[in-house]
Amino acid sequence: MRRPGRELRELLGNPEQSRPAEGLPSRIARDPAGVRYDHHFIVDTIEEGSRVLDLGCGRGVLLRLLVDRKNVRGTGVEISEEKVYEAVGKGLSVYHGDIDEGLSYYPDGMFDYVILSQTLQEARATALVMCEALRVAKHLVVSFPNFGHWRARSQLLLRGRAPVTPALPYEWYETPNIHSLTIADFRLFIANLGMKAERSFYIGRRSPVGFWPNLMAEHGVYVLTRDSVK
Amino acid sequence: MSDYSTESGSAASLVGLVETQYAEFDALPLDSGLELAPLKIAYETYGSLNDDRSNAILLLHALSGDAHAAGYHEGDDRPGWWDIMVGPGKAFDTDRYYLVCSNVIGGCRGTTGPASLDPKTGQRYGMRFPVVTVPDMVRAQKMLVDHLGIRRLLAVAGGSMGGMQALEWVTAYPEVVDSCISIATTHRHSPQQIAFNEVGRQAILRDPNWCGGDYYDRTAPDAGLAVARMIGHITYLSDGSMHEKFGRRLRDKEVYGFDFTMDFEVESYLKHQGEVFTQRFDANTYLYITKALDYFDLANGRGTLVEAFREVPPEMRFLVIAFSSDWLYPPYQSKEIVRAIKGNGLDCTYLEIRSDFGHDAFLLEAQQQTHLITHFLEVTAHRRGVGV
Numbered sequence: 001m002r003r004p005g006r007e008l009r010e011l012l013g014n015p016e017q018s019r020p021a022e023g024l025p026s027r028i029a030r031d032p033a034g035v036r037y038d039h040h041f042i043v044d045t046i047e048e049g050s051r052v053l054d055l056g057c058g059r060g061v062l063l064r065l066l067v068d069r070k071n072v073r074g075t076g077v078e079i080s081e082e083k084v085y086e087a088v089g090k091g092l093s094v095y096h097g098d099i100d101e102g103l104s105y106y107p108d109g110m111f112d113y114v115i116l117s118q119t120l121q122e123a124r125a126t127a128l129v130m131c132e133a134l135r136v137a138k139h140l141v142v143s144f145p146n147f148g149h150w151r152a153r154s155q156l157l158l159r160g161r162a163p164v165t166p167a168l169p170y171e172w173y174e175t176p177n178i179h180s181l182t183i184a185d186f187r188l189f190i191a192n193l194g195m196k197a198e199r200s201f202y203i204g205r206r207s208p209v210g211f212w213p214n215l216m217a218e219h220g221v222y223v224l225t226r227d228s229v230k
Numbered sequence: 231m232s233d234y235s236t237e238s239g240s241a242a243s244l245v246g247l248v249e250t251q252y253a254e255f256d257a258l259p260l261d262s263g264l265e266l267a268p269l270k271i272a273y274e275t276y277g278s279l280n281d282d283r284s285n286a287i288l289l290l291h292a293l294s295g296d297a298h299a300a301g302y303h304e305g306d307d308r309p310g311w312w313d314i315m316v317g318p319g320k321a322f323d324t325d326r327y328y329l330v331c332s333n334v335i336g337g338c339r340g341t342t343g344p345a346s347l348d349p350k351t352g353q354r355y356g357m358r359f360p361v362v363t364v365p366d367m368v369r370a371q372k373m374l375v376d377h378l379g380i381r382r383l384l385a386v387a388g389g390s391m392g393g394m395q396a397l398e399w400v401t402a403y404p405e406v407v408d409s410c411i412s413i414a415t416t417h418r419h420s421p422q423q424i425a426f427n428e429v430g431r432q433a434i435l436r437d438p439n440w441c442g443g444d445y446y447d448r449t450a451p452d453a454g455l456a457v458a459r460m461i462g463h464i465t466y467l468s469d470g471s472m473h474e475k476f477g478r479r480l481r482d483k484e485v486y487g488f489d490f491t492m493d494f495e496v497e498s499y500l501k502h503q504g505e506v507f508t509q510r511f512d513a514n515t516y517l518y519i520t521k522a523l524d525y526f527d528l529a530n531g532r533g534t535l536v537e538a539f540r541e542v543p544p545e546m547r548f549l550v551i552a553f554s555s556d557w558l559y560p561p562y563q564s565k566e567i568v569r570a571i572k573g574n575g576l577d578c579t580y581l582e583i584r585s586d587f588g589h590d591a592f593l594l595e596a597q598q599q600t601h602l603i604t605h606f607l608e609v610t611a612h613r614r615g616v617g618v
Contacts, residue, residue, distance in 0.1 A: 076578065084581050088602055091609045093547070095568060096581040105536075105569035 027166040041201040046158040049114035056119030060087030111137035143221040147181030148214040167218035183214040196227040245301030246315040264360040272340025273332035277324035289331040299331040314596040321603035336362040338512035387411035389592035407448040409547040409610040414592040418527035427520040430458030454506030455513040458478035468543035468555035468588030475525030504588035535570040548578040553591035
């Protein structure tokens with residue numbers, strides 16, 4: 001039994017359901033073993049047995065990888081009901097909710113790592129979410145699509161169109177990304193928040209990139225911590 | 231709980247024929263300081279206990295439920311109240327787990343309650359039955375579990391009042407429980423929930439047939455109990471489900487009657503539900519159980535809600551489920567529970583299932599709940615090394 005009206009809403013499409021089924025929320029290059037490079041880097045970064053909170057854990061692919069390979073004690077937060085079912089189907093513990101609800105119920109230092117994997121650009125209270133993350137955890141891992149990538153820049157410059165690229169696959173009217181940021185923007189932002197990058201990692205169209213990340217990288221991945229100087 | 235559960239979950243039960251069993255105990259100390267003595271508990275079991283007795287799950291029923299959770303009683307055409315969830319291959323898989331369900335104290339379905347004989351007087355208790363609380367119900371269940379030789383429970387699980395009991399179980403006896411499944415429930419009754427219960431109680435108390443609760447050898451306060459049930463029923467449905475189920479359809483007529491006989495389909499439905507309920511439920515039990523619900527506050531005697539989970543060991547796992555259209559036990563109440571659990575660093579999965587069935591969804595939405603519970607129990611059993 002479904003309430004009248006829902007079908008109509010579904011026909012018109014809500015942003016959650018109009019996302020492509022695979023490679024969410026945007027295409028990210030994979031290593032030869034089929035693991036996304038950002039996941040690969042995050043799994044390498046996180047120490048064995050860490051306590052991990054994955055904000056926007058989606059179907060739980062990364063969290064499952066962390067449990068299997070690093071034996072982490074992990075939990076996720078995910079807003080999409082359908083994705084929570086899939087994550088639970090992988091044996092994970094997930095909280096069905098919005099990361100903008102905040103983390104105030106967690107005491108300080110409850111986790112070693114908070115992960116914002118392809119989530120930050122969809123959060124409303126960006127600064128608050130990041131500051132809260134570094135209150136409840138020692139480290140914050142953030143990955144996001146780079147709007148400064150040359151492909152996006154060229155679409156804007158040459159065609160005068162809002163960029164639609166493999167990393168940013170949405171038309172302007174259906175994108176879940178409410179923030180458009182570049183790697184340069186992000187660096188400035190974390191400095192202003194009193195955070196510093198412990199490690200960073202950049203992914204191009206097919207593989208990691210090591211130079212000119214703001215131009216060459218489709219995605220950036222940062223491991224942040226509080227900057228004790230500030 | 232609604233009586234239309236069979237309409238959508240009517241797959242033939244796989245549990246088969248079952249019988250209610252009884253266990254007797256000398257006395258049960260109560261929160262009020264009184265004691266209930268003697269005590270008889272009605273219970274049913276499904277599946278079989280494994281060799282190391284590690285696969286037992288306690289099912290906990292809601293306000294109008296009973297020990298008969300699954301399967302059929304001889305001659306019945308309706309299965310137990312959670313038959314969609316209990317059986318071979320179902321969420322509570324009787325091929326893997328041993329399920330126990332008992333009728334709460336104060337009940338009227340086999341366990342000692344206000345309609346039972348008071349040994350002191352030889353008369354039925356009526357309102358001389360002591361007031362019972364949710365923790366009292368759980369204390370009685372602990373006696374039953376011990377009596378059955380079960381030292382650990384793989385899970386305690388229930389919806390609505392059953393969800394409250396599940397929470398009470400893990401906070402009262404954290405050392406003997408591995409996991410908690412709490413569905414469509416709250417950690418304490420809100421004023422709105424108390425208000426609805428009070429209207430139901432007043433309908434009974436003001437029925438001239440109630441007679442101070444001593445109606446057992448005369449006409450019962452069926453009118454009052456039926457009205458209480460009708461009010462309850464409205465709170466178990468949702469605006470959407472009532473639109474869907476009844477709309478403004480008229481009952482056996484084409485035009486309004488311009489009188490106060492039955493006009494609308496929804497009126498007929500409520501009247502029917504009220505009448506059916508009086509045939510299987512005792513008005514005094516309705517008073518006692520709703521009072522227990524209103525008194526329930528998990529933080530009682532434990533400080534704050536967060537502190538209530540302090541003694542829970544880190545291995546405990548929680549599954550909390552709410553339903554989007556449940557306005558009797560709205561999702562925000564489940565979220566409060568989840569946040570308190572997570573604030574203690576405990577493992578908890580929470581899901582708000584999108585459903586139009588209102589509070590009754592926990593008895594009807596088989597597919598999603600089955601997915602969640604199946605995987606949740608599997609992980610719990612795996613971690614506990616449960617053999618089946």
